[in-house]
Amino acid sequence: MSVLSPALSQTLRIRFGDRFSISQALREQHGRGESHHTPAIPDAVVFAESTEDVAEIVRLCAAEDVPVIAFGAGTSLEGHLTAVRGGVSIDLSRMSQIVRVSAEDLDCTVEAGVSREQLNTHLRDMGLFFPIDPGANASIGGMASTRASGTNAVRYGTMRENVLSLTVVLPSGQVIRTGGRARKSSAGYDLTRLFVGSEGTLGIITEVTLRLYGIPETISAALCSFESVEQAVNAAIAVVQLGIPVARMELMDRGLIAAVNAYSNLSLKIEDTLAFEFHGFPAGVQEQVEMVKAIVEENGGKDFEWANAPEERNRLWKARHNAFYAVVSQRPHAKGWSSDVCVPVSQLSSCILKTRDLLRGCSVPAAILGHVGDGNYHVVFAVDPGNQAELNEVAAINKKMVQHAISVGGTSTGEHGVGTGKIGYLRGEHGDAVDLMAVIKHAIDPTGIMNPGKVLPG
Amino acid sequence: MSVLSPALSQTLRIRFGDRFSISQALREQHGRGESHHTPAIPDAVVFAESTEDVAEIVRLCAAEDVPVIAFGAGTSLEGHLTAVRGGVSIDLSRMSQIVRVSAEDLDCTVEAGVSREQLNTHLRDMGLFFPIDPGANASIGGMASTRASGTNAVRYGTMRENVLSLTVVLPSGQVIRTGGRARKSSAGYDLTRLFVGSEGTLGIITEVTLRLYGIPETISAALCSFESVEQAVNAAIAVVQLGIPVARMELMDRGLIAAVNAYSNLSLKIEDTLAFEFHGFPAGVQEQVEMVKAIVEENGGKDFEWANAPEERNRLWKARHNAFYAVVSQRPHAKGWSSDVCVPVSQLSSCILKTRDLLRGCSVPAAILGHVGDGNYHVVFAVDPGNQAELNEVAAINKKMVQHAISVGGTSTGEHGVGTGKIGYLRGEHGDAVDLMAVIKHAIDPTGIMNPGKVLPG
Numbered sequence: 001m002s003v004l005s006p007a008l009s010q011t012l013r014i015r016f017g018d019r020f021s022i023s024q025a026l027r028e029q030h031g032r033g034e035s036h037h038t039p040a041i042p043d044a045v046v047f048a049e050s051t052e053d054v055a056e057i058v059r060l061c062a063a064e065d066v067p068v069i070a071f072g073a074g075t076s077l078e079g080h081l082t083a084v085r086g087g088v089s090i091d092l093s094r095m096s097q098i099v100r101v102s103a104e105d106l107d108c109t110v111e112a113g114v115s116r117e118q119l120n121t122h123l124r125d126m127g128l129f130f131p132i133d134p135g136a137n138a139s140i141g142g143m144a145s146t147r148a149s150g151t152n153a154v155r156y157g158t159m160r161e162n163v164l165s166l167t168v169v170l171p172s173g174q175v176i177r178t179g180g181r182a183r184k185s186s187a188g189y190d191l192t193r194l195f196v197g198s199e200g201t202l203g204i205i206t207e208v209t210l211r212l213y214g215i216p217e218t219i220s221a222a223l224c225s226f227e228s229v230e231q232a233v234n235a236a237i238a239v240v241q242l243g244i245p246v247a248r249m250e251l252m253d254r255g256l257i258a259a260v261n262a263y264s265n266l267s268l269k270i271e272d273t274l275a276f277e278f279h280g281f282p283a284g285v286q287e288q289v290e291m292v293k294a295i296v297e298e299n300g301g302k303d304f305e306w307a308n309a310p311e312e313r314n315r316l317w318k319a320r321h322n323a324f325y326a327v328v329s330q331r332p333h334a335k336g337w338s339s340d341v342c343v344p345v346s347q348l349s350s351c352i353l354k355t356r357d358l359l360r361g362c363s364v365p366a367a368i369l370g371h372v373g374d375g376n377y378h379v380v381f382a383v384d385p386g387n388q389a390e391l392n393e394v395a396a397i398n399k400k401m402v403q404h405a406i407s408v409g410g411t412s413t414g415e416h417g418v419g420t421g422k423i424g425y426l427r428g429e430h431g432d433a434v435d436l437m438a439v440i441k442h443a444i445d446p447t448g449i450m451n452p453g454k455v456l457p458g
Numbered sequence: 459m460s461v462l463s464p465a466l467s468q469t470l471r472i473r474f475g476d477r478f479s480i481s482q483a484l485r486e487q488h489g490r491g492e493s494h495h496t497p498a499i500p501d502a503v504v505f506a507e508s509t510e511d512v513a514e515i516v517r518l519c520a521a522e523d524v525p526v527i528a529f530g531a532g533t534s535l536e537g538h539l540t541a542v543r544g545g546v547s548i549d550l551s552r553m554s555q556i557v558r559v560s561a562e563d564l565d566c567t568v569e570a571g572v573s574r575e576q577l578n579t580h581l582r583d584m585g586l587f588f589p590i591d592p593g594a595n596a597s598i599g600g601m602a603s604t605r606a607s608g609t610n611a612v613r614y615g616t617m618r619e620n621v622l623s624l625t626v627v628l629p630s631g632q633v634i635r636t637g638g639r640a641r642k643s644s645a646g647y648d649l650t651r652l653f654v655g656s657e658g659t660l661g662i663i664t665e666v667t668l669r670l671y672g673i674p675e676t677i678s679a680a681l682c683s684f685e686s687v688e689q690a691v692n693a694a695i696a697v698v699q700l701g702i703p704v705a706r707m708e709l710m711d712r713g714l715i716a717a718v719n720a721y722s723n724l725s726l727k728i729e730d731t732l733a734f735e736f737h738g739f740p741a742g743v744q745e746q747v748e749m750v751k752a753i754v755e756e757n758g759g760k761d762f763e764w765a766n767a768p769e770e771r772n773r774l775w776k777a778r779h780n781a782f783y784a785v786v787s788q789r790p791h792a793k794g795w796s797s798d799v800c801v802p803v804s805q806l807s808s809c810i811l812k813t814r815d816l817l818r819g820c821s822v823p824a825a826i827l828g829h830v831g832d833g834n835y836h837v838v839f840a841v842d843p844g845n846q847a848e849l850n851e852v853a854a855i856n857k858k859m860v861q862h863a864i865s866v867g868g869t870s871t872g873e874h875g876v877g878t879g880k881i882g883y884l885r886g887e888h889g890d891a892v893d894l895m896a897v898i899k900h901a902i903d904p905t906g907i908m909n910p911g912k913v914l915p916g
Contacts, residue, residue: 104699104804147644158642160651161619176891182800183832184616185869186605186655187876187887188913189895193618193651197644214701241562243672244739245703281702281749284742291739342640346562374641409639417644429645433634436902437647443901444894455646 002043003086008064012046012088015056019047030069030089033076034136034324036335036385037421042069042083047091051167051175051206057090058204059173062449069451070200072139073115077338078419080146080199084453090204092141098122099207107164107181109209112141128212131156131247134415135321141205146417147197151320154240154373155247155279156213158415163196167207171445181209194440199417200451202444216247216279220289221313222304224296225271229253229356229368232272233349235299236372240345244291248277248317249373251352256323256367256380263326264319274301274372275320277313323369327380330365334382339398341405342376342414352377354404358397364390376414403428418455426457460501461544466522470504470546473514477505488527488547491534492594492782494793494843495879500527500541505549509625509633509664515548516662517631520907527909528658530597531573535796536877538604538657542911548662550599556580557665565622565639567667570599586670589614589705592873593779599663604875605655609778612698612831613705613737614671616873621654625665629903639667652898657875658909660902674705674737678747679771680762682754683729687711687814687826690730691807693757694830698803702749706735706775707831709810714781714825714838721784722777732759732830733778735771781827785838788823792840797856799863800834800872810835812862816855822848834872861886876913884915 002009002022012020021027022044032039043066048054061068067087074081083089095111098119102108103126110119117137119130132143134150142148144166149158156162165179168191178191195202226232229251236249252260252273261268276292278285293304307316319326328336343351352368359366359379370377379401381394402412402425412418412425427434438456441448460467460480470478479485480502490497501524506512519526525545532539541547553569556577560566561584568577575595577588590601592608600606602624607616614620623637626649636649653661684690687709694707710718710731719726734750736743751762765774777784786794801809810826817824817837828835837859839852860870860883870876870883885892896914899906 102802102804104695105802106699107802147642147648149642153642157619160642160648161615170894174890176894177889178891180864180869180887181802181867182834182869182872183803184605184607184611184618184800184834184872186798186871186873187869187880188655188884188892189660189898190605190618190648190651190655191891191894193648194898197646197648202647214699216701237562241564241672243674280742281745283745284738287739287741340644342642344560344563344565344639345641346560376640376642406638411638411640411643411645413644414640414642415644418646422645426646429638431635432632433636433649434646436628436634436649439901440647440652440898443897 003066004043005064008060008066009044011060012044016046021045030071030091031081031083033074033079033081034336035077036337036383037079037082040082040084042089043086045089045091047094049094051169054090054169054204054206055173055175057088058169058171061088062171062173065447065449067449067452070141070145070204072113072142073137075136075138075142076419077416078421080417080419080454082420084420092139095206101126103128105181106212107209108212109207110140112139112206112208114140116140116143123212127215129215130210130212132159132162135324140208144196144205144208145199147415149415151248151250151371153371154249155245159196160193162211163192164209164211165192166195166205168195168203168205170203171450199419199455201441201455202450218280218282218285219313220278220285221307221316222276223268223273223307224301224304225269225273226301227271229272229352230349231300232274233352233372235296235301236274237345237348238295238299239292240373242291244288246276246288246292246373247279248275250275250320251370251372251377252320252323253368256327256369259326259330259367260319260323263329264322266319275316324380327365327367328382331382333384335385337381337383337394338378338416339401340378340413340416341402341410342374343405343408343410345375347408347410348372348375351405351408355379355401358400362397363393374414420454423455423457461524462501463522466518466524467502469518470502474504479503488529488549489539489541491532491537491539492794493535494795494841495537495540498540498542500547501544503547503549505552507552509627512548512627512662512664513631513633515546516627516629519546520629520631523905523907525907525910528599528603528662530571530600531595533594533596533600534877535874536879538875538877538912540878542878550597553664559584561586563639564670565667566670567665568598570597570664570666572598574598574601581670585673587673588668588670590617590620593782598666602654602663602666603657605873607873609706609708609829611829612707613703617654618651620669621650622667622669623650624653624663626653626661626663628661629908657877657913659899659913660908676738676740676743677771678736678743679765679774680734681726681731681765682759682762683727683731684759685729687730687810688807689758690732691810691830693754693759694732695803695806696753696757697750698831700749702746704734704746704750704831705737706733708733708778709828709830709835710778710781711826714785714827717784717788717825718777718781721787722780724777733774782838785823785825786840789840791842793843795839795841795852796836796874797859798836798871798874799860799868800832801863801866801868803833805866805868806830806833809863809866813837813859816858820855821851832872878912881913881915
């Protein structure tokens with residue numbers, strides 16, 4: 001039964017016309033992300049076209065204690081979009097204006113529905129790029145909400161480091177800006193960072209001001225294969241510890257390479273592989289490459305295979321980005337379950353080896369991949385969401401992997417967010433600090449209408 | 459009159475022995491920072507030696523609604539330490555243990571009272587360093603509390619980017635840890651960033667886990683003089699816009715150079731000057747130096763004067779660090795008033811020129827210096843705190859400078875914090891977002907005992 005009263009439905013319909021919908025197909029599409037989580041369908045979808053639209057929807061819903069869930073590109077992996085208490089899905093995908101770009105200040109302001117690829121296409125001719133790259137063509141608002149990162153984070157940081165300020169609609173419908181355009185500020189509480197990663201549970205992000213970077217003068221990419229995951233990870237750790245500023249350093253285990261070859265029609269060597277990218281000026285890049293080559297060699301790595309032409313590089317990274325889909329496509333009608341932990345780099349090798357042990361005998365296809373420069377890695381499973389035994393099996397593996405990561409000082413999620421999927425681990429990771437999170441949540445959203453059932457347990 | 463009841467005083471005295479003091483001299487020393495702000499003396503000082511000590515002091519004070527103010531090294535510039543409602547100053551300087559250092563993970567955990575120089579002395583033999591460098595030999599806890607940065611921020615970021623997690627005593631006396639040791643995490647609200655920059659108004663930071671860096675293989679430093687501030691700033695902006703990863707890029711105007719020569723017994727050319735430092739591997743550093751030289755030349759800069767021997771470099775940066783004291787010492791019995799704004803780099807040149815116009819005819823010594831790579835600059839005035847006309851004159855200049863910075867998208871404080879000194883600008887900068895800050899403050903510290911009268915207006 002809908003939690004929207006007939007009166008509220010009517011008000012929204014009058015105000016938003018055919019941008020308000022209760023179509024079953026549309027609601028189903030808005031109650032799920034890209035992963036295995038059981039969908040939970042909102043009672044209605046409204047397409048917002050401005051911050052004012054969002055503020056008005058929130059105000060109307062708040063008056064009746066109706067939940068609101070922000071929807072961007074729908075690429076969530078941890079159940080962020082499920083309407084577990086019903087309510088209204090606010091679709092921000094039409095808020096796709098790039099409001100301004102400053103090449104001088106290396107920053108821009110975009111509406112929350114702008115996608116990562118749209119932004120980078122727009123920036124390319126200006127010689128600029130936005131490096132945060134979670135793989136999926138996510139919306140910038142969604143990336144801010146989940147504190148996303150991805151392949152370039154080892155060099156450029158995550159959304160935490162690259163969002164300068166936000167426009168946010170609060171649960172009351174009030175609109176605030178969380179900061180200005182200065183590169184740094186000590187003026188008051190860091191509201192920007194409070195909303196980055198809050199997954200729509202404190203407010204809805206409608207505009208984002210981002211740091212940008214010049215496209216590097218020199219970009220080199222290379223693949224290097226190893227006889228074991230351990231060798232590959234040890235090479236990666238040595239690169240980090242020496243402080244070599246690689247731009248990307250990605251682990252793909254041999255299972256993943258096989259899946260990627262099949263999915264993306266490539267013929268990469270089926271071995272445990274590190275993919276590197278180097279950004280900078282010519283001499284500096286050359287120096288980095290030589291140092292990394294020496295480290296790779298010391299750790300048993302084979303020759304670099306270069307992918308320096310832009311189209312080769314794009315092909316390589318596109319294949320890497322499609323890793324999730326490559327694993328899932330190994331099995332008809334499967335859904336992906338992508339777990340995500342991040343540990344101190346000194347623990348990375350032993351954690352990944354423990355994870356491989358856990359995967360031995362796993363009854364569903366699974367592969368390990370990781371942004372190993374940050375200590376962040378994922379296991380992607382291809383699961384049948386209708387098969388409870390299988391889900392239980394993967395859940396048990398996931399649990400062991402996450403608990404081990406937390407036990408060595410790591411986190412239950414490096415970049416996918418908590419959503420519903422990691423909610424059970426929050427207290428184990430943060431202890432009593434979870435109570436403080438709940439105090440903040442209650443102070444900002446006392447009636448609990450903002451994306452209920454996400455992030456905070458209980 | 460003391461806000462401490464005789465019973466509370468007695469309880470603290472019994473519990474802490476001679477670590478509890480009501481000596482006038484000690485209280486006076488704890489009611490002020492290093493700048494011109496009128497001191498406000500706490501009713502007592504307690505020297506904490508552990509997180510548990512801090513928790514116990516806070517619990518005892520909370521029971522009687524007595525304010526608590528954390529004190530580290532006493533180097534605050536914006537009145538953070540003034541006991542405007544009386545209460546207890548909790549001195550953390552004896553919490554000076556370096557708890558652990560991991561060379562493998564490039565991180566460490568220190569007690570809040572550890573000083574920046576103490577930490578770097580400890581790290582040097584391990585080939586590591588902590589780059590955040592506000593000039594003063596501040597405590598790490600104080601640096602976290604004010605979101606400090608300084609000369610290296612253009613390359614390494616600020617405390618915002620370099621604190622991995624915190625141990626915090628909440629107003630209830632409860633102790634939390636805000637995160638683990640993973641380089642990145644999407645697991646819940648970013649409590650670390652909420653406490654970084656909260657100036658002791660939400661809780662007291664007792665331990666800090668920090669990112670560390672390897673001491674660069676190659677370090678080069680150079681000075682370059684210009685005929686005008688405008689030329690120097692334009693050169694700095696060009697370096698930023700080209701993405702050259704300089705480690706330091708500091709502006710010192712000719713007035714400052716004269717003061718620094720006198721104070722530090724140097725003979726630098728009395729011209730508007732940029733000081734550079736380059737960090738990295740040999741070829742990359744050489745490449746950076748050549749690019750920066752070309753930019754400097756295009757902008758009318760003169761030859762680089764190198765300071766490559768470690769002792770020369772240390773002398774240069776020590777002189778830069780003493781800039782505040784150098785300006786103040788130009789006038790007997792003066793106090794320093796150091797204002798601090800940060801603007802988008804495209805606005806930096808016009809902001810600094812406007813500031814120079816404001817300083818024309820100013821009746822007290824004043825100099826401009828800045829971390830210009832971040833768009834951050836300071837004016838240091840040497841004022842007589844007993845001369846109200848003079849204070850009014852400087853306040854008027856400061857107000858115009860800050861309001862202009864805010865009007866171009868900048869901030870009222872890049873790194874010194876709000877304290878009492880910038881409190882009047884917070885609403886002008888953040889608008890209604892200040893109300894949200896107040897909601898958070900009230901939720902976490904409902905009785906307002908944590909460093910009252912700081913950060914939030916009214």
